[in-house]
Amino acid sequence: MTLGFIGTGVISEAIVTGLLKAKYPAETIYLSARSREISARLAMLSEKVRVCETNDEIVAKADVVFLAVRPQHAKDVLEPLSFRSGQVVVSLIATVSIDDLNGWTHPEANVCRAIPLPSVSELNGVTAVFPPLRVATDIFDYLGQAVAANSLREFDAYAVASAMMGFYFGVAETAAQWLSQQGARYEASQVYLAKMFQALTETAIQRPDQSFEDLRLGHTTPGGLNAQLHETFSGQGGTDALVLAFEAVAERIRNNH
Numbered sequence: 194m195t196l197g198f199i200g201t202g203v204i205s206e207a208i209v210t211g212l213l214k215a216k217y218p219a220e221t222i223y224l225s226a227r228s229r230e231i232s233a234r235l236a237m238l239s240e241k242v243r244v245c246e247t248n249d250e251i252v253a254k255a256d257v258v259f260l261a262v263r264p265q266h267a268k269d270v271l272e273p274l275s276f277r278s279g280q281v282v283v284s285l286i287a288t289v290s291i292d293d294l295n296g297w298t299h300p301e302a303n304v305c306r307a308i309p310l311p312s313v314s315e316l317n318g319v320t321a322v323f324p325p326l327r328v329a330t331d332i333f334d335y336l337g338q339a340v341a342a343n344s345l346r347e348f349d350a351y352a353v354a355s356a357m358m359g360f361y362f363g364v365a366e367t368a369a370q371w372l373s374q375q376g377a378r379y380e381a382s383q384v385y386l387a388k389m390f391q392a393l394t395e396t397a398i399q400r401p402d403q404s405f406e407d408l409r410l411g412h413t414t415p416g417g418l419n420a421q422l423h424e425t426f427s428g429q430g431g432t433d434a435l436v437l438a439f440e441a442v443a444e445r446i447r448n449n450h
């Protein structure tokens with residue numbers, strides 16, 4: 194199997210780094226020479242990585258082509274290229290629809306979309322794929338875990354959820370700042386919170402039989418401090434605000450279709 198990447202920016206670097214770490218059995222990984230610093234760095238990692246001077250060369254040589262340019266460049270970059278009928282095309286480009294991709298690549302290419310998160314470089318990524326082409330889910334399973342989305346609505350919902358990464362650190366920062374105001378050193382607050390969230394995440398991963406609500410109740414004594422914090426936050430509209438934020442991001446994604 195040969196893989197190709199059109200666009201060698203942040204996310205392509207994360208994926209290729211992960212694939213090499215995971216020893217994914219690719220014969221060759223073709224990269225575009227764009228972002229020369231990144232493509233040169235990746236080429237140093239393995240002789241399997243080859244840097245191509247043109248996108249045409251990548252499309253001609255790769256069995257599976259990953260599209261990793263920014264949305265505003267997609268049409269101009271893809272339309273001149275000669276994709277093949279049946280060629281697997283995995284688009285990482287946010288907001289560009291499968292219909293547009295088929296129009297800009299080949300009407301009979303096997304196109305799917307994926308949302309890799311940067312932690313794929315650490316083999317710790319979770320990647321939504323739609324439609325869930327086996328070859329693509331296999332690749333993303335090497336980089337952590339693939340999640341098969343069975344409808345565009347479901348796929349878009351994972352995109353909304355992935356927008357929680359910034360929010361997560363925003364919540365952690367609010368807590369760290371509050372701790373600092375109580376006299377804790379910022380560095381100590383950061384360690385305290387990161388370790389606590391790490392342990393909670395591990396608990397959730399180890400207990401897939403329990404819902405998050407089960408886990409919340411398991412970490413809550415009625416009338417206790419956890420109960421008070423949750424009730425105060427929800428009572429002040431915190432939970433409703435989060436759902437509103439999901440809806441706002443989902444609407445933006447749908448309007449882009």
Ligand SMILES: NC(=O)c1ccc[n+]([C@@H]2O[C@H](COP(=O)([O-])OP(=O)(O)OC[C@H]3O[C@@H](n4cnc5c(N)ncnc54)[C@H](OP(=O)(O)O)[C@@H]3O)[C@@H](O)[C@H]2O)c1
Nearest residue numbers: 200201202203204225227228261262263264285286287309
């Ligand atoms: N970053 C993420 O965490 C992430 C996650 C999931 C999906 N995505 C999606 O992946 C795509 C890329 O994101 P990114 O963060 O990796 O962006 P990025 O770092 O800006 O990378 C974009 C790449 O496209 C290249 N490019 C531009 N025009 C090109 C052309 N004509 N031919 C070949 N390559 C060309 C750029 O090369 P130059 O530097 O030489 O201009 C650069 O290597 C976006 O559509 C984004 O929505 C990103």
